[in-house]
Amino acid sequence: MKQRRKTSIVAGACLVFCLAASAVTLHGTDQLRPQGTLEDVLFITSPKVLKRASLGYDGLLADIYWTRVVQYFGFRHHNHSLSYNLLAPLLEITTHLDPHLVVAYQFGASFLAPAPPSGAGQPERAIQLMEYGIQNNPDNWHLYYDLGFVYYMNLKDYKKAADAFARGSKVPNAHPFLRLLAAQMAEHAGEFDTARMMWTATYQNSQDKLIRQNAVEHLRSLRVDEDVTNLQEAVTHFGERMGRLPVSMSELAAAEGLPGVPVDPDRHPYKLMPDGRVEVGVPDDFSFATRGLPPGYKPVTKFHDLQP
Numbered sequence: 582m583k584q585r586r587k588t589s590i591v592a593g594a595c596l597v598f599c600l601a602a603s604a605v606t607l608h609g610t611d612q613l614r615p616q617g618t619l620e621d622v623l624f625i626t627s628p629k630v631l632k633r634a635s636l637g638y639d640g641l642l643a644d645i646y647w648t649r650v651v652q653y654f655g656f657r658h659h660n661h662s663l664s665y666n667l668l669a670p671l672l673e674i675t676t677h678l679d680p681h682l683v684v685a686y687q688f689g690a691s692f693l694a695p696a697p698p699s700g701a702g703q704p705e706r707a708i709q710l711m712e713y714g715i716q717n718n719p720d721n722w723h724l725y726y727d728l729g730f731v732y733y734m735n736l737k738d739y740k741k742a743a744d745a746f747a748r749g750s751k752v753p754n755a756h757p758f759l760r761l762l763a764a765q766m767a768e769h770a771g772e773f774d775t776a777r778m779m780w781t782a783t784y785q786n787s788q789d790k791l792i793r794q795n796a797v798e799h800l801r802s803l804r805v806d807e808d809v810t811n812l813q814e815a816v817t818h819f820g821e822r823m824g825r826l827p828v829s830m831s832e833l834a835a836a837e838g839l840p841g842v843p844v845d846p847d848r849h850p851y852k853l854m855p856d857g858r859v860e861v862g863v864p865d866d867f868s869f870a871t872r873g874l875p876p877g878y879k880p881v882t883k884f885h886d887l888q889p
Contacts, residue, residue: 643679650675650685654692655791658699665701669693672710680717683724684789686710690727691783691792694735699795699869704735722756723786725749729759730779733766742766758782773807801846802869805861809873812843812851812859826857 650671657665672689676682692700693707711728718724729745732738743766750759758778765775777800784796815837819827827833830842830853842850849862851873861873 639678643675643682646671646675646678647682647685650688651791654688661698663697665692665697668701669703669706669710673713676710676713676717680713683714683718683721684787684792686714686724687727687783687787687792688789690731691787691795694731704731707731707735720752722749722752722754722759725752726756726759726762726782726786729762729766730783733779734776739766756782773803773810776803798867799869802867802871804846805867805870806872808843808845808851809859809861809870813872815839816853816857816859820857826855827853829853 650668653667653671654665669689672685672693675685679685689707689710693710694700694702694704696702708728708731711724711731714721714724715728725745725748729742729749732742732745743763746759746763746766749755750757750763762775762778780796780799780803784793784800787793787796812833815833816827819833819836823836827836830851833839833853834842844850845861845863845867847863847866849866852860852862854860859873860875861867861870864870864874864878
């Protein structure tokens with residue numbers, strides 16, 4: 582009996598050593614091949630097979646795969662990749678090994694659903710991941726919020742977003758704003774205010790650096806979209822009153838009672854083009870802006886000061 586116990590201890594120690602060595606080796610491979618891809622690392626794609634192979638060390642293996650998730654996404658995002666084929670499998674493996682790793686579900690909501698280059702463009706896969714998270718963590722209101730977030734932001738499915746927020750509002754100790762979001766989804770009202778509330782909540786309710794920086798960039802771009810919308814309305818109002826377009830942003834500001842020449846979140850003045858269009862001064866600084874961009878401009882997604 583003692584011999585069997587000793588053998589089990591030795592085998593367990595060997596497994597822990599091998600897993601740790603594997604993590605170190607994979608990290609070293611990344612450093613030696615910075616231009617390579619990581620597809621060849623994922624030899625086993627089945628979460629069930631890996632869970633059985635972990636021999637009870639699910640948590641340790643989940644941590645290793647969670648590290649792979651962050652490395653994989655960070656490397657590809659840094660290189661403006663248009664393909665994130667392994668993001669969903671890596672997240673699914675991670676969460677099957679540790680169903681209570683909430684940050685992995687939040688990561689999936691933020692980066693699985695959006696279209697490349699800011700994400701994998703797989704909203705349905707993100708929804709499956711979130712429902713799995715809710716199944717295993719039914720009292721965590723953050724997961725209902727993340728599910729509604731995907732329905733609203735990526736699929737524009739207000740009905741299902743409202744349902745997700747309503748489900749979350751019934752969870753013990755749920756944040757009160759879930760009930761408000763459910764009502765706003767039903768009305769489709771206040772697009773800017775709703776989006777701002779959701780991205781702010783995403784920032785406040787995550788400790789992951791990538792998720793928080795993504796939220797910050799969306800909030801900055803949202804501010805630009807709202808500013809440009811309001812300024813275009815001011816240009817239209819000016820034209821209706823004066824019978825001509827304003828010749829400068831200064832004239833527009835004076836005529837419409839604006840408190841000075843309007844500036845973007847980086848304090849750069851907005852530009853008024855000869856045809857009356859309002860443009861942001863440095864469009865590359867606002868990766869997710871949809872308004873105020875030069876004709877034909879293609880935004881490049883980037884997170885400031887973020888290392889992959």
